[in-house]
Amino acid sequence: MAIHLEGRHFLKELDFTAEEFRGLIDLAARLKAAKRAGAEVRLLRGKNIALIFEKSSTRTRCAFEVAAADQGASTTYIDPSGSHIGSKESAKDTARVLGRMFDAIEFRGDAQATVEELAQYAGVPVYNGLTDDWHPTQMLADVLTMTEHTDKPLQEIAYAYLGDARLNMGNSYLVTGALLGMDVRIVAPRAYWPAPAVVDRARALAEVSGARITLTEEIAEGVPGADFVATDVWVSMGEPKEVWDERIADLGPYSVTMDVLRATGNPDVRFLHCLPAFHDLGTSVARGIHDRHGLTELEVTDEVFESPHSVVFDEAENRMHTIKAVLVATLAPVGSPADPADRPLPAVGQPVSRSAAGSRRPAAPCPTSGRSAGTPAGRGGRGSR
Structure with missing residues (x-):
């Protein structure tokens, strides 16, 4: 399924049709297969992407940076101490500055209102890397992982x-x-x-x-x-x-x-x-x-x-492939081939071989020992969203 979203923002799942969302999953699967086959074509040469992180992250930052590099784009990381949105500069002004310098902007922080305001004024695609309300790039990765398993x-x-x-x-x-x-x-x-x-x-x-x-x-x-x-x-x-x-x-x-x-x-x-x-x-x-x-x-x-x-590590890897699909769909010129080899891939929801997408593996039967479904966990903590 061809998917072209040139110039579109990626702020929350509700902004897309089911066909568009499935199209991004299909594109991610093709890009993943092309990368593994050594046949990836760089469609984003000369593009520059700003990565604003009010909240630090391992997976989101690495996924954006590697996805962009694979496609020939450059990234500039703005860490929590370097982002002045809302303190020394408004989101509106930040958007209008960065929109003159970059081809796209990613934002990861607390407020959905901030990423929405960046999108309103930037004049370039804006991507939600996570806010308190929505995590759309994670959903692309999770659905791709589901189709692989x-x-x-x-x-x-x-x-x-x-x-x-x-x-x-x-x-x-x-x-x-x-x-x-x-x-x-x-x-x-x-x-x-x-x-x-x-x-x-x-x-x-x-x-x-x-x-x-x-x-x-x-x-x-x-x-x-x-x-x-x-x-x-x-x-x-x-x-x-x-x-x-x-x-x-x-x-x-x-x-x-x-x-x-x-x-x-x-x-x-x-x-x-x-x-x-x-x-x-x-x-x-x-x-x-x-x-x-x-x-x-x-x-x-x-x-x-x-x-x-x-399958959490398949899921984590798929952050990169699905974010790459968002970058290609929104920044690559219409008509650009996502998979230069044009190798056939299964439709979304059908199995994909390890060479094409993920590491399919049978699950071991659930052992009969352990706590009951309704009892508390052994003991431990939770990380930042």
């Missing part, structure tokens, strides 16, 4: 998101599945569900796409039949420890354990996480939470994270 078309894929669904990941999972006609389950305490306005928008999309939308507090209701189980961190850097205490207590029963995966009834179920994850004591933050709460794991157990069910 199931033979089902998108409309038949079911996924369950467990944990804190009030912010970017919960919002994005809900509306993306609704847009694409998928079976979406949000499994969390009611106080941690997406805002009513987001739920209403998702239900309206589902009426058109045929998506199935479920919001439930019960793991036993939300996960049976799921092809994918996803979660995100429970604690964010900079929050008061008292906020962490309450959230950890509330979300403990929603940790993704092997018993949760068994409850799907699907031996091939896969686990997704946008990372970083607090699945062990390998970070200072996790050790601090262990000292305070006695936990060694939080939103996912180490057993699940390190199991064959986990």
